[in-house]
Amino acid sequence: xxxxxxxxxxxxxxxxxxxxxxxxxxxxxxxxxxxxxxxxxxxxxxxxxxxxxxxxxxxxxxxxxxxxxxxxxxxxxxxxxxxxxxxxxxxxxxxxxxxxxxxxxxxxxxxxxxxxxxxxxxxxxxxxxxxxxxxxxxxxxxxxxxxxxxxxxxxxxxxxxxxxxxxxxxxxxxxxxxxxxxxxxxxxxxxxxxxxxxxxxxxxxxxxxxxxxxxxxxxxxxxxxxxxxxxxxxxxxxxxxxxxxxxxxxxxxxxxxxxxxxxxxxxxxxxxxxxxxxxxxxxxxxxxxxxxxxxxxxxxxxxxxxxxxxxxxxxxxxxxxxxxxxxxxxxxxxxxxxxxxxxxxxxxxxxxxxxxxxxxxxxxxxxxxxxxxxx
Amino acid sequence: xxxxxxxxxxxxxxxxxxxxxxxxxxxxxxxxxxxxxxxxxxxxxxxxxxxxxxxxxxxxxxxxxxxxxxxxxxxxxxxxxxxxxxxxxxxxxxxxxxxxxxxxxxxxxxxxxxxxxxxxxxxxxxxxxxxxxxxxxxxxxxxxxxxxxxxxxxxxxxxxxxxxxxxxxxxxxxxxxxxxxxxxxxxxxxxxxxxxxxxxxxxxxxxxxxxxxxxxxxxxxxxxxxxxxxxxxxxxxxxxxxxxxxxxxxxxxxxxxxxxxxxxxxxxxxxxxxxxxxxxxxxxxxxxxxxxxxxxxxxxxxxxxxxxxxxxxxxxxxxxxxxxxxxxxxxxxxxxxxxxxxxxxxxxxxxxxxxxxxxxxxxxxxxxxxxxxxxxxxxxxxxxxxxxxxxxxxxxxxxxxxxxxxxxxxxxxxxxxxxxxxxxxxxxxxxxxxxxxxxxxxxxxxxxxxxxxxxxxxxxxxxxxxxxxxxxxxxxxxxxxxxxxxxxxxxxxxxxxxxxxxxxxxxxxxxxxxxxxxxxxxxxxxxxxxxxxxxxxxxxxxxxxxxxxxxxxxx
Numbered sequence: 001x002x003x004x005x006x007x008x009x010x011x012x013x014x015x016x017x018x019x020x021x022x023x024x025x026x027x028x029x030x031x032x033x034x035x036x037x038x039x040x041x042x043x044x045x046x047x048x049x050x051x052x053x054x055x056x057x058x059x060x061x062x063x064x065x066x067x068x069x070x071x072x073x074x075x076x077x078x079x080x081x082x083x084x085x086x087x088x089x090x091x092x093x094x095x096x097x098x099x100x101x102x103x104x105x106x107x108x109x110x111x112x113x114x115x116x117x118x119x120x121x122x123x124x125x126x127x128x129x130x131x132x133x134x135x136x137x138x139x140x141x142x143x144x145x146x147x148x149x150x151x152x153x154x155x156x157x158x159x160x161x162x163x164x165x166x167x168x169x170x171x172x173x174x175x176x177x178x179x180x181x182x183x184x185x186x187x188x189x190x191x192x193x194x195x196x197x198x199x200x201x202x203x204x205x206x207x208x209x210x211x212x213x214x215x216x217x218x219x220x221x222x223x224x225x226x227x228x229x230x231x232x233x234x235x236x237x238x239x240x241x242x243x244x245x246x247x248x249x250x251x252x253x254x255x256x257x258x259x260x261x262x263x264x265x266x267x268x269x270x271x272x273x274x275x276x277x278x279x280x281x282x283x284x285x286x287x288x289x290x291x292x293x294x295x296x297x298x299x300x301x302x303x304x305x306x307x308x309x310x311x312x313x314x315x316x317x318x319x320x321x322x323x324x325x326x327x328x329x330x331x332x333x334x335x336x337x338x339x340x341x342x343x344x345x346x347x348x349x350x351x352x353x354x355x356x357x358x359x360x361x362x363x364x365x366x367x368x369x370x371x372x373x374x375x
Numbered sequence: 376x377x378x379x380x381x382x383x384x385x386x387x388x389x390x391x392x393x394x395x396x397x398x399x400x401x402x403x404x405x406x407x408x409x410x411x412x413x414x415x416x417x418x419x420x421x422x423x424x425x426x427x428x429x430x431x432x433x434x435x436x437x438x439x440x441x442x443x444x445x446x447x448x449x450x451x452x453x454x455x456x457x458x459x460x461x462x463x464x465x466x467x468x469x470x471x472x473x474x475x476x477x478x479x480x481x482x483x484x485x486x487x488x489x490x491x492x493x494x495x496x497x498x499x500x501x502x503x504x505x506x507x508x509x510x511x512x513x514x515x516x517x518x519x520x521x522x523x524x525x526x527x528x529x530x531x532x533x534x535x536x537x538x539x540x541x542x543x544x545x546x547x548x549x550x551x552x553x554x555x556x557x558x559x560x561x562x563x564x565x566x567x568x569x570x571x572x573x574x575x576x577x578x579x580x581x582x583x584x585x586x587x588x589x590x591x592x593x594x595x596x597x598x599x600x601x602x603x604x605x606x607x608x609x610x611x612x613x614x615x616x617x618x619x620x621x622x623x624x625x626x627x628x629x630x631x632x633x634x635x636x637x638x639x640x641x642x643x644x645x646x647x648x649x650x651x652x653x654x655x656x657x658x659x660x661x662x663x664x665x666x667x668x669x670x671x672x673x674x675x676x677x678x679x680x681x682x683x684x685x686x687x688x689x690x691x692x693x694x695x696x697x698x699x700x701x702x703x704x705x706x707x708x709x710x711x712x713x714x715x716x717x718x719x720x721x722x723x724x725x726x727x728x729x730x731x732x733x734x735x736x737x738x739x740x741x742x743x744x745x746x747x748x749x750x751x752x753x754x755x756x757x758x759x760x761x762x763x764x765x766x767x768x769x770x771x772x773x774x775x776x777x778x779x780x781x782x783x784x785x786x787x788x789x790x791x792x793x794x795x796x797x798x799x800x801x802x803x804x805x806x807x808x809x810x811x812x813x814x815x816x817x818x819x820x821x822x823x824x825x826x827x828x829x830x831x832x833x834x835x836x837x838x839x840x841x842x843x844x845x846x847x848x849x850x851x852x853x854x855x856x857x858x859x860x861x862x863x864x865x866x867x868x869x870x871x872x873x874x875x876x877x878x879x880x881x882x883x884x885x886x887x888x889x890x891x892x893x894x895x896x897x898x899x900x901x902x903x904x905x906x907x908x909x910x911x912x913x914x915x916x917x918x919x920x921x922x923x924x925x926x927x928x929x930x
Contacts, residue, residue, distance in 0.1 A: 002441070002442035002446070003441045003442065005441070006438070008440075009433075010433075010437055017425065017429065017433075020422075020425050021422055021425050025420065248720060305719075307719065310707070310711070313712070315715075
């Protein structure tokens with residue numbers, strides 16, 4: 001009788017046993033991780049304004065040619081939220097130093113919220129729905145061991161519509177405070193964008209980056225195809241610095257990030273609001289809701305302390321300070337917003353693999369689970 | 376009444392319900408009759424990942440949910456009750472022979488020739504052609520199966536390209552040590568074969584990109600590309616002979632096999648599997664797990680249990696080398712993970728900053744060190760239920776098997792690994808000897824290492840001779856060792872705290888002695904300035920003669 005809880009647990013987990021054994025029999029490479037040539041994995045996305053979504057990831061690392069990789073993701077969140085991504089990568093394109101990536105995305109993402117300016121309150125929020133269709137390419141070329149150049153271009157169609165969420169909120173509680181979404185921002189915008197990016201990577205350490213500096217500069221141009229309203233440029237400068245803790249092994253290290261983004265209209269045209277830099281996402285000002293602050297420019301500083309919990313896992317403590325602005329003269333020390341938190345990073349033999357973090361701010365907290373590094 | 380007093384009272388009541396005689400006047404069980412004929416069971420599948428996931432995740436959660444286990448561990452910690460001992464030991468604290476285990480080197484010392492020969496009966500015939508009848512292209516260690524011209528079948532495997540001779544020698548050495556320790560193992564030997572005298576049978580299929588096709592000579596050449604090439608053009612390989620009988624899948628380190636009525640003792644409570652942890656620690660046999668075992672349905676109609684796959688022993692880890700963490704922690708070890716997390720990175724794990732390349736004296740011996748061995752903390756790469764249950768008595772059993780290999784024995788076995796570099800061979804022998812002694816010194820200090828008791832009676836004098844394994848194996852000095860003993864009959868002290876300096880006790884038999892007398896022996900090592908735990912020897916003296924009726928080691 002005393003062992004009953006153990007037996008119950010044992011028998012309730014047997015379906016998992018059956019599933020894993022079956023999976024191992026049917027797909028021998030399933031647990032091979034990076035060594036497998038192809039595979040299908042379940043996908044779960046937590047957080048964001050849709051709560052959660054689920055789907056499948058399919059990849060093939062040896063399609064038609066050993067250097068060709070295919071990746072297809074399908075995510076289903078609700079009847080109003082779907083996300084399909086297709087990516088095809090050709091390594092060794094033109095030369096051994098070149099990589100060509102082609103990708104296409106279709107996504108409808110309801111419940112987007114808009115905050116314009118650095119000092120907005122939650123009652124300044126307005127809602128909209130968005131449908132994205134995007135297809136583009138990116139060509140990466142390694143100029144030297146440390147310097148990489150990227151050339152990219154995309155066709156990007158966005159349809160902004162009235163939010164069903166907004167209507168539901170009205171019905172649920174007419175006293176709920178938020179602002180109606182500006183009617184003149186509804187409609188479909190087709191953009192063509194192109195740009196270039198230089199990445200100077202003086203940071204070293206594998207699989208954990210633990211020392212050195214990384215500098216990223218990016219310049220992007222965009223122009224509307226559907227009308228003559230939008231024409232703009234965006235630039236970005238980001239500096240990452242990694243410093244090991246001197247009295248401990250190099251795997252205990254600080255990471256510091258400074259990031260400046262600015263969008264400028266060209267020829268007295270407009271910038272679509274969704275192209276304005278924003279803060280409040282899985283990378284920047286993580287403790288705030290998505291796109292919590294948006295304006296023509298954004299400035300962010302992040303400091304992280306990272307240390308290994310295991311060979312494949314790091315513990316991270318971080319603090320983010322950021323603000324948005326319309327003009328450089330508006331930047332002020334007192335205008336920074338703070339978020340902080342901690343998390344776990346999974347590390348593969350090739351480097352970063354998965355990031356799960358819990359971030360807090362004065363307004364809210366959020367759980368982050370993503371497969372891209374912050375920096 | 377205090378809680379401790381209440382617990383003591385309950386334990387006293389419970390203990391009074393059990394048998395009070397720790398000995399037997401009948402024959403001592405030296406054979407476990409688990410070889411009765413049974414219908415041939417269906418083959419079970421071998422899973423490369425499931426056993427690791429099961430034992431690393433699910434079994435670890437099950438353990439604290441088993442309140443029997445929790446209370447027993449708590450009682451053990453408080454000194455209220457003893458550890459759960461193995462279920463298949465006899466009154467002499469020994470493992471009966473069975474389909475799992477047989478008495479070999481420790482009990483009946485083998486000659487160096489016998490140790491070098493190990494389980495082998497034949498080698499592959501290299502004078503004629505080999506015919507490949509099955510192959511595996513993918514995986515960490517590709518290989519193929521051949522039939523030689525004598526009709527003998529072997530699995531052929533190779534070393535990794537960067538570490539010639541490493542894996543094949545480890546496999547042979549590990550196999551022979553486990554064999555001598557009493558386990559059933561497949562035959563394995565180093566073979567040097569002519570690569571041109573190999574043919575592929577029709578119908579040999581290989582899998583490539585998920586599709587099956589006929590194996591080609593190009594596939595064969597790809598497999599042997601990594602094989603070490605000898606001066607005469609032959610290739611070095613490991614040949615594992617197909618076992619006699621029909622393989623029916625792996626056996627588990629936990630539970631029993633449901634379709635084998637002979638399998639009555641839960642594997643996690645078998646002494647030879649619990650004690651195997653110490654033997655594995657000697658060889659740094661880190662990949663010991665369900666998938667590396669084999670059950671064979673024998674011609675006798677029962678299942679024999681084999682241990683196999685020794686390619687992850689010594690300095691080898693498959694076709695590569697062991698990493699520093701191996702043997703020191705599980706590959707996923709919540710104990711160290713928690714410690715690292717809460718100390719904010721200030722705790723540096725012992726293996727964390729070790730670059731194994733700095734400790735490889737020769738590629739053919741890989742990463743195999745003495746300094747990192749901590750016998751009490753050694754673990755395999757993944758949790759093994761039987762290993763986790765190891766008690767001090769199980770560990771002693773394993774340690775005495777390890778210590779039974781003398782220096783010459785080790786040399787004889789290592790030589791069969793056919794390392795071409797004599798310095799590498801010397802390093803391996805030296806490291807095995809050092810590790811053996813560390814293991815012996817550690818475990819023999821934790822428990823009284825008196826063994827091999829023999830009792831004789833001459834008129835009214837009873838002579839009890841025994842071996843002090845600590846002295847016999849050169850770990851402790853005989854001149855600095857004394858034994859204190861007390862003789863009891865029917866619970867009454869007859870002689871108390873007598874001292875001797877040789878392992879021989881003489882007792883004057885009186886008419887009023889009970890038919891079983893108890894001799895309690897404590898070993899004293901002057902150099903260690905410490906008293907070791909006692910051992911109780913029960914001697915029966917009745918119409919059937921005089922004999923050892925039980926041995927109880929204090930933990």
